[in-house]
Amino acid sequence: MSISKRHNDSLQPVAGNGLLDRRALLGRGVVFAGAVSAGSAGSMIGAAAEPLVDGPWSNEVGAVIPPYQVASRFEKHVVRTVDNPDNVPRNSRARTPHHLLQGIITPNGLHFTICHGGVPDIDPEKHRLVIHGLVKRPLVFTLDALARYPMVSRIGFVECGGNSAPLFSNEPIQANVQALHGLASCSEWTGVLLSTLLEETGIDPKAKWFIAEGADSPRLHRSVPMKKAMDDAMVALYQNGERIQPGQGYPMRLWLPGYEGNMNVKYLRRITLTEQPAMSYYESRTYSQVLPDGKAYRFYFLQEVKSFIANPSPGLTLKEPGYYEISGVAYSGTGRVTRVMVSADGGKSWGDAALQEPVLPRAFTRFRMPWRWNGGPAVLQSRAWDEGGNMQPTRAEIIAHRGQTSKPPSVLAFPSQHFNGITSWAVDTKGEVKHVYA
């Protein structure tokens, strides 16, 4: 305690209600003293008061090392939430537990998944990728063939267009960060750039779009501008070093950095170059956003600059007043995150958060902010900026243009999509955290 106190005395407030200068995070003691822990309270006084003993694990031989390692049995609560466990005939979703994770890479088993016809069981030997339409040479590729092409690896997020949709509710829905923002994850994707394959097929200059189609049961298809094909679209084969998970599109998916999740077609089997978009079910109905005047957006594509605090967040109760590290993720489909500010007084005053390296374009960026909670009420918010000069809007700014529901919907409903506004967590005097609008 004396160590942390010495460092804490040097911390300078930068904004109201206990926010401290981010340079405090350069001091290692502060980071350890202030970490919010999902499990134990992490009190240094308590740890020091317990007598040190050898656990049974220190006095016996451990288990056999498994060929494929999974998390400790003590981490069984760190799982996705699944909303269609009986696989009834509708969409199925699994959400990422941001409040239990750190850093910027989502573990493969915890990457969010949405399937519109269950998870297909694809034999990679029999899977094919066809590229045809307005090309000079229609071609078909096997997975083995694609695996011999020049590969690139890039770290980036995938976010469902409907992530954070509960914040379109007219009243704040009491749910945790996993339920509200769990349809976004970040991985290192490795594969072949689509432009590499299109060099081989040749492109008819009339092509303005390509239609990507999956091998899943709805044969899900989305239209994507050729601009994205030539820019950074990837036929991804690997996710964080291993072959893509079945929930992410095994054996291959389209990855469109920064674009709406549904467009990143999984189980990719066909790419058709066309002059016009297909106006598929998913682009003309589902991923089209109603506006208050009865008009609707189509081809939103971009996942705009956004951030949310994962820790503290609902369910992670603060045990006692003192020093904590506020942390969360920020990202933008436009490029790099350039700045994240945090408020502890509901937006009245703001301080700059530290951005954890690496800060990569179209990837999660971890932000951290030291905070001295005085035990009183606080409203925590984060706000991000990107290198395109875009600022994350407030919720009020979003609903002024996009509308809100007339009554609270189910937390699983999608009243609209592309919500990138500020999230507010209220901390009460007991240290409990609630979702509020502020």
Add this chain to the structure above:
Amino acid sequence: MSTRKLLLGAASFLLVAAAARAESPELGKSISPTELAPWDIHIMPDGTGLPPGSGTFAQGKAIYAQKCALCHGENGTGGQSAALVGGPPRASLDGGKTIPNYWPYATTVFDFIRRAMPYTQPKSLTDNEVYAVTAYILALNKLIGENDVIDAQTLPTVQMPNRDNFIIRFPDRI
């Protein structure tokens, strides 16, 4: 610059050019339209891709009762899956997107049924059956008459009420 340097420069350029070509193993195999046919199912808003065949409300009604009603309800009124008829005059953030009040193109109805429905047996309907179920749903919604025949010529001409109510969000990205 000396001739020697120029030659060296030219030589290294050729090497780079050769390397660029060699970067791709060129392992794609040619595929013919006949070979593509089983997968070539995209229907475009102008009707491109619509197959031969046709269907009517009456034919569709029988197929619907057998293959669709279990999930979508009798006469398309909805069940554990979405309603295919009615809905509010216009969709809002409270929900209510339906075929008559929202879908911009009738071709999408055919395309989606053929590629994805019935949910548990996708792509099991014949093209005539898909035309018939499409005609049934469009007629239930008074978007066509009960005696109209839906085929590759008529389907793209069906006027969907909400067609002109869409705004492209980021035109510069297209």
